[in-house]
Each structure stands twice: as C-alpha cells, then as structure tokens.
Amino acid sequence: MPKTGRPTSKDVAHAAGVSQSTVSIVLAGKAAGRISDATAQAVRQAADRLGYRPNLAARSLRLGQTRTVLLVVPTLSSLFFGAIYTGAARAAAEHGFGVVVYPWPDVSGPARSPFAAAHEAIDGILASSMAVGVLDGLDPLPRVMLDSDPRGEAPTVNFDVAEGMRAVAAHLAALGHRRIGHLAAAVDAWTFRERAGVLSAAVRGRPGAGLVREFTEIEIGAAREAAGRLLDRPDRPTALVCDDDLVAAGACKAARALGLDVPGDVSVTGFDDMLLAKAVEPELTTVRLPAEELGARGMAALLELLDGRRPASVSLPGELVVRASTAAPRRP
C-alpha cells in the first residue's frame, strides 16, 4: 500500500527510529534537557527529508487554540483598510499567527455565513470601529478595537485625529482663512465625530471665524455634490476641510467645475494621505495617518491580550503634510 497524503509526525518518528512523542517534543523546540542532541538532530533531519509539516487542525484541536485572529473591516476595496490589513498581518506573522479578514458589509451574503465560518476557528478579534455592528451576538472573544471610542470596554488603538484636526485648523488660520467648510463623512464612527467636534471647537475659538458643514458618503460623486452645495453659498467658505482624501479630490473637482482655482480661490485639505493625495492635481495638503502602523499596533495589543496581559491603549499621532492644495485666500 503506497503512502498517501502528507507525512505525519508518526511517519517522521518511524523514519528517525524514535517515538511520535519524541518528534513532537523536538519539533516544538522543547528538547533541551530532555532529548539528546544527537536524537534531536536525527528527528529534524528526518522531518526535513520527508517534508513534514504539522497538521494545523490536529494541533488546534489538541491545544484548543487556532493561532488565528479575525480582522473585521468595512471593506478591503480601500487603500486605507488594505494598509491596516498589511500591518496587522505582518505583526501577526511575526508571532506565528494567521489573520483571516472579514470585510463587512462587503461580503455579507443573505446569511451571516461567511463570518460564522471564520468565527469558529479564531482566538481573537481585531475590529475597526466602522464595522462594529457585526460584532453583536458573538462569543466574548478577546477583542481590540481600532480607531474607536477609547471609553469602550475593549482596549483601543487609535489615531490621534483630534491633534491632526487641530493642526489643520491652525494651518488654515495661519493662512488667514476665516470661513471654513467641513465635508464630514456620513459615517457613524467615533473618529468622524471626534474630527467634527474638534474642528468646531477650533473654529469657535477664533473670533470672527465661522464653520459650515455638509455630510457626504466617502465616494467621489457624492463628495462633489456636497462640495458644490458648500461652494454655492453666498458666504462661500475659503477653505474646505475634508474627512478623507477621496472627498477632497471630489471637492477639487467641484471647485474646478465652478470655475474656482484650488488653492487660489479655495483651499482644500484631505485626511489619510493615501496614494491618492499625491495623484490628484493639486497634490493635497492632508493629515497622514499611519494606517499600516495602526494595524500592526492593534495586532500587537491583541496578541498581548491573548497572552493574558492587559495591553495599554495607544494613540498614534497624525502628521500634517502641507502640499499644494492650500494657500492664503485671495479675499479673506
């Protein structure tokens, strides 16, 4: 009967002339003081020769843990969440963990089957605040929240959007802008509420300054329309603060459509500093959010949590990047 399928630890044991237990011990790196160097060498060689790799299902069953965590994000068709994934996956890999990602609601079929499927085989959850709805009714697995309200029960890893937004406001104030428009994301998430609150406060704090706000989906057409409404006002803002680079790109388009120059007639700022910010014309003044680092730090916190420790909540600074889309207003 010819051998079929992948070699098991028993096969390795047979090949090396030892017991399966020994193989397990050696390959787990626990040979020190229990197995002689010679035997350990022989086992490793046999494993190598046979191309042995442990069966993860068996290991998971035995250990009661999967060394896999779930990442919940609204979508992966987005550079921002793609970067978060990349950072999270890298950090996880360094600790021998895998990441399965559940984009919600992108993949939500009629049933919640895809999530259910993923959910059975995970040890913990790393979730974006924007996907919080899907987390209801799940097992109380260890959980870390990304860019979410720090007052929640779970540890959080955040961007310091308040500081970023304050920097934007200060930058525009220094240029002499007094009528500010805010293109706010029509998404119910802590980060956007925070941005709106901080911007309002900053503008209110300056005598003679005013703020008007429109909400928009994070989509180019919608952003363009919303920006159009803002720019159509009799007291047209001289600067448009946008919650996202893509929205800012839409705002630039709206301005151009009205015959306005950016930044000559109206300044525009973005948020995120993804690839898009340098691809559009003019290049966007924006707040750089280190999304990949957010993912990595979030994963690190989750792994700490799984390890029984209590990770501290983290807040990553955003950095104002001044490019070509902001300037002093012509007629303040």
Place this chain on the structure above:
Amino acid sequence: MPKTGRPTSKDVAHAAGVSQSTVSIVLAGKAAGRISDATAQAVRQAADRLGYRPNLAARSLRLGQTRTVLLVVPTLSSLFFGAIYTGAARAAAEHGFGVVVYPWPDVSGPARSPFAAAHEAIDGILASSMAVGVLDGLDPLPRVMLDSDPRGEAPTVNFDVAEGMRAVAAHLAALGHRRIGHLAAAVDAWTFRERAGVLSAAVRGRPGAGLVREFTEIEIGAAREAAGRLLDRPDRPTALVCDDDLVAAGACKAARALGLDVPGDVSVTGFDDMLLAKAVEPELTTVRLPAEELGARGMAALLELLDGRRPASVSLPGELVVRASTAAPRRP
C-alpha cells in the same frame, strides 16, 4: 465543576437525550430516513439553545479538509487586488469556504513563516500571476491562476487584455494619433507582456505609425519620470498608453510639469478603471477590468477543481471607457 468553553456536540447530545452520533448526523443534514423528525427537531432545538457551533479544527482533522483556500496576491494595499479579494471571498462564502489571503511580498518576513502558517490549513490555492514566485516548492495543491499565461498547467481565469489594448489602439488611431508612447509596467507578468505585444502589433499594422516604450514601476513618482523621458524626445508622442491608471496619473503630472495640456497636447490612457481614474483631472480614458468578477470567477473555478471537476479557463472582456484624457492631437 462548572462547564467551561464552548459547548460540544456531546453537550448537545446530553441536552437532547440522544447520542453524539445522532447530533452529528442531524446537524450534517443527513437525518433523512435515519433519524425521526421528532428526534431531529429536539436535537436542533438543543443545539440552538446551547448556542452550539461545531469545532472547525475537529471537523478538519476528521475530514482531512479545511474548507479554506489561499489567495496569493502581491499586495492588498491596492484597489485592484482588494477588489479581487472581495470577489473571491464572496464566491467562497457562498459555498461555505473561507479565504485566507497571503499578500506577497508585502508580508514576507525573513522566513516564509506567514505563508507556511497559512499553507498548512488550506485545500487549494488561487494565485495571481504576479505572485507566482512564491508558489515554488509547495505541495501540489489544486490551483487556479489569475490573469496568467493560459498555456500553463493550471486552469486560468484571465482578463482579455489583448482585446482591451486593441480597443485603446483603435481609439487613438481613430483620433488621428500616430506617434504612440507606451508606459509599460516593469513587472514580469503575462498580462503586461501580452499588452506590450498587442500594442506593438497594432501600431506596426498601421503605416506611418510608430511606438516608443519606457518601463516603469507602478508608482506615481517613477511613472512621472518615465513619462518625462518619453515627452522629452524630439519626436514627442502625441499619446501615452499606460499599463495602469496610477501610471496614467503620473503621466498627466509629467505633462503638466512640461507645460503640456492633457488631452490638448498629449492624450493619456490608463488601464484598470479603478477609483483613481475618476478622481484625477482630467478623468481618464481607460480599460475597465472587472477585478471583482475576476476574483469571483477564479474562486468558482477553484471550487470546481476541488469538487473533482475540470473547470474551463475563462477570459473576461475588458471594456474601453472613453473619458476626458484623450482627444485628437493638435499637430498630428
């Protein structure tokens, strides 16, 4: 001793007053003719009440399959591959399969551990042609290639880039362009070789037409430089054909930097029609590639393969989308 951990099928059996086997049979949907309806009902109710969900590790161990497939792409920090993932994950979810994604080389640590980790627990591989290098030395798992040379051994699901590129060439020819520049992706992949070959042939087929080519990374700065080299030539092309929308955005920037108007002085075409194409100014004439559908069809093919059938290779048509970045040349 208080119950700890998740309920098992044994717990359900106990609660329903039947054996564990019966629970397994009922919940697998194989009750017909073997278990009475009354008993089946009782089992299902007990399972529901306890919140039972099967342990996937145990199931995988028993069945020798994981109902999980691996998606290999160069990166997820890209709208294009993000869309492929989304399509693939949706198709997989419909069949109760999970997807674990391995972005390569984004997450490649010093060791190939992250991949190895993922690899142990999968039934098949769906791989982008641009990540082909990482596939060497793996178990001969069922495999479907995305956008790859159809002459390979594995089934492929492709874009018909030849047809798309021919449409671009015809569009530019109809506008009166004769000196064509090609900003080709400096990536060794079938799809780009195909594009270059088709464009060369199309231009060669028209008397009096000429083609110059520069290679570039798919990155905005590099694209800008390469486009600059093309536009600096004494016989400056009147149209720039780009292998990617991002490259096209770079080309537009280079043109503007030289004081050239797009499309007045030079036409530019992109490829992919991702979000970027409508965010830049002018909006790009490009070839729409249905990336999400590619992912979905690829996954469907892989699932067929896992089911023992032999999936047919597929070629998805790309569609020319004419927007504002192309026009007749001023001085042909």
Place this chain on the structure above:
DNA sequence: CGTCCGCCGTCATACGTATCACTAAAGTGT
C-alpha cells in the same frame, strides 16, 4: 408462528498532535 425487513438510533473508532506519567539506564555521592 417464524422470518425477514425497514426504521431509528448507538457504539466504537480514527483523524494527528501535545503532554502527563512513567521507566530504564547511567551517573553521583558517601
């Protein structure tokens, strides 16, 4: 009345791993 058959369900087992409890042999100290 004996036998056979369909129905309903249980028993036992194996998947591959990690680990606890144990043993046999060799070394150590007095």
Place this chain on the structure above:
DNA sequence: ACACTTTAGTGATACGTATGACGGCGGACG
C-alpha cells in the same frame, strides 16, 4: 555497594467530529 538524582526517551490519552458497522424493535408476509 547502596540510595538517589539526572538523562533520555516511551506509552497512553484526550481534544471534538464524522461515519461504518451494528442492534433492537416493531410490523408484514408466507
């Protein structure tokens, strides 16, 4: 020489599931 420790390794078992081989219990049929 004896008790004791250290070294090197083995045996047995459990994790939770799916399934092939059985078994009891009616009713139907000859």
